[in-house]
Amino acid sequence: MNGPIRHIVLIGAGNMATVLGKVLRQAGLQISQVFNRTLSSAEILAKDLASPFTDQLDQLDQDADLYLLCVSDHAIEALLPQLHFLDGKLIAHTSGATPGSVFQGHFSRYGVFYPLQSLSKSQPIKLSEVPICVDANEETDLVKLEQLAQEFSQHVYRVDDHQRSLLHVAAVFVNNFSNHLYDLMDQWLGEEEIPFDLLRPLILGGAQKVQGLSPREAQTGPAVRADLNTIRRHLDILQEKRPELVELYKTLTESINPDLQQHKTT
Amino acid sequence: MNGPIRHIVLIGAGNMATVLGKVLRQAGLQISQVFNRTLSSAEILAKDLASPFTDQLDQLDQDADLYLLCVSDHAIEALLPQLHFLDGKLIAHTSGATPGSVFQGHFSRYGVFYPLQSLSKSQPIKLSEVPICVDANEETDLVKLEQLAQEFSQHVYRVDDHQRSLLHVAAVFVNNFSNHLYDLMDQWLGEEEIPFDLLRPLILGGAQKVQGLSPREAQTGPAVRADLNTIRRHLDILQEKRPELVELYKTLTESINPDLQQHKTT
Numbered sequence: 001m002n003g004p005i006r007h008i009v010l011i012g013a014g015n016m017a018t019v020l021g022k023v024l025r026q027a028g029l030q031i032s033q034v035f036n037r038t039l040s041s042a043e044i045l046a047k048d049l050a051s052p053f054t055d056q057l058d059q060l061d062q063d064a065d066l067y068l069l070c071v072s073d074h075a076i077e078a079l080l081p082q083l084h085f086l087d088g089k090l091i092a093h094t095s096g097a098t099p100g101s102v103f104q105g106h107f108s109r110y111g112v113f114y115p116l117q118s119l120s121k122s123q124p125i126k127l128s129e130v131p132i133c134v135d136a137n138e139e140t141d142l143v144k145l146e147q148l149a150q151e152f153s154q155h156v157y158r159v160d161d162h163q164r165s166l167l168h169v170a171a172v173f174v175n176n177f178s179n180h181l182y183d184l185m186d187q188w189l190g191e192e193e194i195p196f197d198l199l200r201p202l203i204l205g206g207a208q209k210v211q212g213l214s215p216r217e218a219q220t221g222p223a224v225r226a227d228l229n230t231i232r233r234h235l236d237i238l239q240e241k242r243p244e245l246v247e248l249y250k251t252l253t254e255s256i257n258p259d260l261q262q263h264k265t266t
Numbered sequence: 267m268n269g270p271i272r273h274i275v276l277i278g279a280g281n282m283a284t285v286l287g288k289v290l291r292q293a294g295l296q297i298s299q300v301f302n303r304t305l306s307s308a309e310i311l312a313k314d315l316a317s318p319f320t321d322q323l324d325q326l327d328q329d330a331d332l333y334l335l336c337v338s339d340h341a342i343e344a345l346l347p348q349l350h351f352l353d354g355k356l357i358a359h360t361s362g363a364t365p366g367s368v369f370q371g372h373f374s375r376y377g378v379f380y381p382l383q384s385l386s387k388s389q390p391i392k393l394s395e396v397p398i399c400v401d402a403n404e405e406t407d408l409v410k411l412e413q414l415a416q417e418f419s420q421h422v423y424r425v426d427d428h429q430r431s432l433l434h435v436a437a438v439f440v441n442n443f444s445n446h447l448y449d450l451m452d453q454w455l456g457e458e459e460i461p462f463d464l465l466r467p468l469i470l471g472g473a474q475k476v477q478g479l480s481p482r483e484a485q486t487g488p489a490v491r492a493d494l495n496t497i498r499r500h501l502d503i504l505q506e507k508r509p510e511l512v513e514l515y516k517t518l519t520e521s522i523n524p525d526l527q528q529h530k531t532t
Contacts, residue, residue, distance in 0.1 A: 176487030178444040183481035185436040207473030215449035221442030
């Protein structure tokens with residue numbers, strides 16, 4: 001109970017389990033078992049990790065140092081009552097949206113091990129670049145989870161439930177919402193037969209810029225420089241071509257530069 | 267008049283002139299003169315380019331193959347009437363927001379040479395990765411501008427006034443508006459003492475993802491998977507912490523997934 005984490009049981013065999021399982025094994029840890037409701041999925045991942053696997057909860061390895069819940073937010077609560085026999089063992093989930101307190105009343109030792117990235121099996125990412133947010137109800141376990149994350153990432157942060165819930169919202173803004181802006185433009189330019197490739201370097205350049213600068217320092221464009229001529233021309237174009245985007249353009253422009261609210265932009 | 271462009275006069279000495287001047291010189295072209303209203307600015311850039319410089323329009327080199335207007339959108343129209351003595355020479359501006367037709371009535375040979383990127387002197391970018399949008403009123407000049415761009419970029423596109431005006435709007439969405447979403451979160455997390463560094467890899471990862479995938483394929487998050495529990499939780503958090511962002515969250519969520527309009531998300 002006091003040594004570092006060496007043996008890990010993965011519960012789940014989806015994106016999260018796959019990405020974490022591979023990087024943990026590469027870091028020299030032993031995935032002592034893969035559990036999944038669908039045995040064939042457990043088997044596929046277990047093969048990659050040279051691990052035993054099972055689809056029966058009552059056959060779970062009871063000697064692991066960590067039980068890592070890599071299941072959907074929805075499945076976490078459903079699973080907990082069935083895992084009572086693990087009480088006393090360290091259990092952690094990998095969800096950005098679920099508080100660690102979900103374990104209260106079920107387990108005496110619990111934590112969170114949350115990689116802040118949009119993970120997918122098909123798009124391999126370097127987990128060493130991904131911030132890992134750790135939390136636990138006991139300081140000794142928090143240190144263990146922290147050390148485990150440091151085995152493969154240089155970006156390990158202690159993040160409590162409150163902070164993680166804010167980060168989860170922020171991730172939607174910077175990732176999902178930005179991507180949607182790209183999508184809106186891809187759909188539009190596609191109809192105008194302008195290749196989206198023209199915008200790809202601009203998108204990448206914008207993300208690279210804020211790796212060193214603050215977004216405030218990196219802000220460019222007609223809104224921040226209060227260039228009303230350009231803003232009016234853009235609104236005219238949108239009104240003609242994409243009227244459903246006029247309000248969004250105005251909202252974001254006035255959010256960038258609140259002084260523009262006084263001017264009627266149309 | 268029929269050979270390729272070898273000698274270029276830069277009109278302006280700001281970001282655009284600096285970035286373009288350097289890359290053109292590196293590609294073996296001769297910057298035969300730098301003009302700027304402020305002589306000291308002309309001198310600084312001219313030194314880097316081993317070029318003569320002037321602040322007098324009547325001393326402009328009249329034997330160049332191309333006059334490249336690297337001035338603000340606003341200054342283009344003001345300058346044109348003073349450049350009539352160059353009529354017959356090829357002149358091009360570098361603006362995304364200005365139609366090529368601005369030259370009509372002033373010049374018989376004109377075009378556009380527009381690098382689609384957010385340029386700045388302090389943040390050096392690899393212009394070889396930047397799409398260069400070219401246009402001209404004569405096919406022979408269009409070919410010349412195209413060949414000039416190909417000297418340093420593999421991404422050269424023929425883009426007419428109409429297409430460029432749409433691209434300019436699209437660039438605001440994918441670059442300025444995305445960056446503003448980053449900024450909103452930076453301000454918020456800063457107040458909560460959560461380092462913005464936690465989001466930087468996510469931002470970069472999101473931009474990298476759409477280099478290969480379409481944004482539609484890359485879309486993740488609660489909106490696209492109609493995860494109402496998470497959306498409601500996010501709205502509760504925003505209502506408490508950042509009420510001014512509630513409407514923006516709803517607008518973008520419902521834009522991602524129009525089916526969610528039926529459900530009352532709050």
